[in-house]
Amino acid sequence: xxxxxxxxxxxxxxxxxxxxxxxxxxxxxxxxxxxxxxxxxxxxxxxxxxxxxxxxxxxxxxxxxxxxxxxxxxxxxxxxxxxxxxxxxxxxxxxxxxxxxxxxxxxxxxxxxxxxxxxxxxxxxxxxxxxxxxxxxxxxxxxxxxxxxxxxxxxxxxxxxxxxxxxxxxxxxxxxxxxxxxxxxxxxxxxxxxxxxxxxxxxxxxxxxxxxxxxxxxxxxxxxxxxxxxxxxxxxxxxxxxxxxxxxxxxxxxxxxxxxxxxxxxxxxxxxxxxxxxxxxxxxxxxxxx
Amino acid sequence: xxxxxxxxxxxxxxxxxxxxxxxxxxxxxxxxxxxxxxxxxxxxxxxxxxxxxxxxxxxxxxxxxxxxxxxxxxxxxxxxxxxxxxxxxxxxxxxxxxxxxxxxxxxxxxxxxxxxxxxxxxxxxxxxxxxxxxxxxxxxxxxxxx
Ligand SMILES: Nc1ncnc2c1ncn2[C@@H]1O[C@H](COP(=O)(O)OP(=O)(O)OP(=O)(O)O)[C@@H](O)[C@H]1O
Ligand SMILES: [Mg+2]
Numbered sequence: 001x002x003x004x005x006x007x008x009x010x011x012x013x014x015x016x017x018x019x020x021x022x023x024x025x026x027x028x029x030x031x032x033x034x035x036x037x038x039x040x041x042x043x044x045x046x047x048x049x050x051x052x053x054x055x056x057x058x059x060x061x062x063x064x065x066x067x068x069x070x071x072x073x074x075x076x077x078x079x080x081x082x083x084x085x086x087x088x089x090x091x092x093x094x095x096x097x098x099x100x101x102x103x104x105x106x107x108x109x110x111x112x113x114x115x116x117x118x119x120x121x122x123x124x125x126x127x128x129x130x131x132x133x134x135x136x137x138x139x140x141x142x143x144x145x146x147x148x149x150x151x152x153x154x155x156x157x158x159x160x161x162x163x164x165x166x167x168x169x170x171x172x173x174x175x176x177x178x179x180x181x182x183x184x185x186x187x188x189x190x191x192x193x194x195x196x197x198x199x200x201x202x203x204x205x206x207x208x209x210x211x212x213x214x215x216x217x218x219x220x221x222x223x224x225x226x227x228x229x230x231x232x233x234x235x236x237x238x239x240x241x242x243x244x245x246x247x248x249x250x251x252x253x254x255x256x257x258x259x260x261x262x263x264x265x266x267x268x269x270x271x272x273x274x275x276x277x278x279x280x281x282x283x284x285x286x287x288x289x290x
Numbered sequence: 291x292x293x294x295x296x297x298x299x300x301x302x303x304x305x306x307x308x309x310x311x312x313x314x315x316x317x318x319x320x321x322x323x324x325x326x327x328x329x330x331x332x333x334x335x336x337x338x339x340x341x342x343x344x345x346x347x348x349x350x351x352x353x354x355x356x357x358x359x360x361x362x363x364x365x366x367x368x369x370x371x372x373x374x375x376x377x378x379x380x381x382x383x384x385x386x387x388x389x390x391x392x393x394x395x396x397x398x399x400x401x402x403x404x405x406x407x408x409x410x411x412x413x414x415x416x417x418x419x420x421x422x423x424x425x426x427x428x429x430x431x432x433x434x435x436x
Contacts, residue, residue: 256386
């Protein structure tokens with residue numbers, strides 16, 4: 001950019017800053033009726049107008065500093081939190097990032113019209129600055145939403161981890177854990193914790209670990225299974241592993257893994273049958289069998 | 291071994307979640323190459339063991355997965371490459387139960403039993419490349435090969 005161009009850009013930005021300050025009230029009043037504000041601040045209109053003012057002031061400060069294309073411009077700082085809350089609210093109402101982007105894009109119109117009315121002779125460069133300023137605002141909003149989405153993904157991954165390892169009470173003192181996917185170290189830790197808690201809660205004496213949904217059983221997975229079995233045993237519950245598919249059974253044997261003294265059954269139904277027989281056997285003495 | 295390579299994928303092994311990618315890619319390519327469920331499961335399990343060795347003992351590296359064509363028809367060849375400390379005594383490392391890391395020590399020896407071809411290039415000077423190959427139809431291999 002030549003010095004002359006820089007100077008014109010500066011002057012244009014200054015015109016924008018002045019316009020936003022001078023016409024702040026009118027802009028805020030118009031924005032308050034647009035979906036981006038109206039749909040978020042539903043309680044009173046004053047609330048929406050106030051939020052609009054905050055955004056106008058912030059944009060004016062950014063223009064004043066001449067950094068209209070800078071996402072990191074200090075002028076944006078005061079409204080960052082507010083924008084995060086607003087976009088999150090729009091996202092919760094089911095709007096996509098693109099839809100929110102369009103809503104933010106609609107804010108530009110009011111400012112452009114007022115610029116054309118107030119400063120027709122300087123409008124050229126000021127218009128460029130104003131358009132750039134709003135483009136930056138849009139990028140900021142989209143960026144905020146993407147970051148928010150990423151956090152949602154992380155949160156959901158954690159939830160999935162927990163959800164994918166439910167402990168189901170099948171019968172009195174009998175619980176089952178259907179394992180799905182890969183039993184990596186993180187997952188196996190969650191399984192173990194959930195299971196031990198469930199053993200206490202349901203006073204379980206028998207646990208069925210069903211691995212029908214486990215895709216790969218390598219030495220680490222086998223190791224985790226054995227650890228789970230051993231800890232359940234310490235809590236007074238006996239484990240049976242079910243759902244070992246033929247391909248996995250062959251693989252385990254060839255790999256040279258020894259599942260140790262654990263009872264195994266082909267299917268969950270077989271394991272259940274075994275467990276119920278086992279319970280009978282246990283219950284008999286306490287029933288005062290002859 | 292000089293199987294004509296056709297399709298090749300490289301998966302970096304830098305962190306725990308990369309092991310999942312290795313397993314998924316090996317499984318997907320094995321399915322596309324016509325592997326039956328048993329052959330597929332064995333190869334994926336071997337890959338899981340070897341990729342973990344690359345990460346834990348080799349300090350990270352990569353898996354190279356390629357479709358190969360040999361006498362026995364189509365197959366999959368997977369190399370696990372790292373530039374870690376290397377394996378000073380390959381025969382010892384290949385014995386059941388040998389582990390320098392407090393593991394079960396079944397990874398290397400077990401993987402070897404799960405595949406049709408197994409090769410380790412390593413030494414005390416560092417760097418390890420373990421290459422395993424399985425055929426989609428292991429029973430079509432010529433007399434004396436199995
Ligand atoms: N890529 C490698 N680089 C250096 N050393 C290796 C590598 N792979 C294997 N080793 C050595 O060979 C030994 C045996 O490997 P193996 O996979 O059989 O057992 P492990 O990894 O120790 O235990 P696990 O049964 O959990 O796999 C390891 O303990 C390690 O010393
Ligand atoms: Mg290993």
